[in-house]
Structures are given as C-alpha cells and as structure tokens.
Amino acid sequence: MIIKNPAKEDLEEVNTMIRDMHLEISKLIGKILNEEDLRDEEIDETEFSNVLIAEFDGRIAGYISFSKEPEKDKWYGKHLYVYELYTRPEFRKKGIASALLDEVIKKAEEQNLAMKLDTFYVNERTMNLVKKKGFKQFQIYFIKEK
Numbered sequence: 001m002i003i004k005n006p007a008k009e010d011l012e013e014v015n016t017m018i019r020d021m022h023l024e025i026s027k028l029i030g031k032i033l034n035e036e037d038l039r040d041e042e043i044d045e046t047e048f049s050n051v052l053i054a055e056f057d058g059r060i061a062g063y064i065s066f067s068k069e070p071e072k073d074k075w076y077g078k079h080l081y082v083y084e085l086y087t088r089p090e091f092r093k094k095g096i097a098s099a100l101l102d103e104v105i106k107k108a109e110e111q112n113l114a115m116k117l118d119t120f121y122v123n124e125r126t127m128n129l130v131k132k133k134g135f136k137q138f139q140i141y142f143i144k145e146k
Helices: 008-029 035-041 045-050 096-110 124-132
Strands: 002-004 051-056 059-066 071-073 077-087 114-117
Touching (some): 008 035, 008 077, 051 096, 096 124
Antiparallel strands (some): 059 077
16 A cells, blocks of 8 residues: 555545545445535645545555645634545545554654544444554534525
C-alpha cells in the first residue's frame, strides 16, 4: 500500500470517490443528494495538499481529506480536522482507512496538535476505527427537520 498526495491525473478518480462516499452516506441517513450537491463536494488540484490517497494493488483504494492549516476553537484548541475518510467497498477490511488516518495522526503529532473529526451515528465502521485510534466521543448533534 502506498499513501501519497494525489497527482493531477488522479483528480477524476478522487472526485468519483468523493461522490461515491456522499451517496453511500446519504443512503445510510436517508437523505437524497442532487447533482448540484454532489458537484459542490468535488475538489480541484488546489486542494491536493490536504488530501491523501491510498494505492492498493495499483489502484486508488481510498482517500482522506483534512484541514490544511490547524483550526482552533474554544472546545478543542488547535487541531487538525478530518473532513472525509473513505475506502472503496472492494478494498474494505484491508487496513486502508486505518493507514490513511495514521498518516494524518502523524502530521498532527508532529505539529503537537489535537485532532477532530465527526461522522454520522449510523457509520459504525468509522466510529469503531476512530475509537481504536484513541479518539473519544465529545459532542453529539441533534437536528429537527422541517
């Protein structure tokens, strides 16, 4: 497995994974995303410095995106924020998400920063992974729909 920043030629495949991840999550939580919603989530080359991809058997198997600069708030202090973590279904259970997260944990530790991420309560795989990595549940959001 190789963890690296994406190259220009990886852009389309990374954006395909971003779309796939959002569609998968939308099904889990029962929300419909339209084409505009999905397009809004896509990235361009200027965002590659805060994205890592995992190559497995010569294919892009997953990605993680995180804050380029440390964020700061009164609850968490200075921290790196993980925006998205995704592994393609055919590559799951191979340690890819764990390896991607480990790389960002390393970056945070090198800068003496905490880390923050959130996930949907129905995303048990991610919740189990981050607990194994030492993350603790801190906050719960509630939403009242219209």
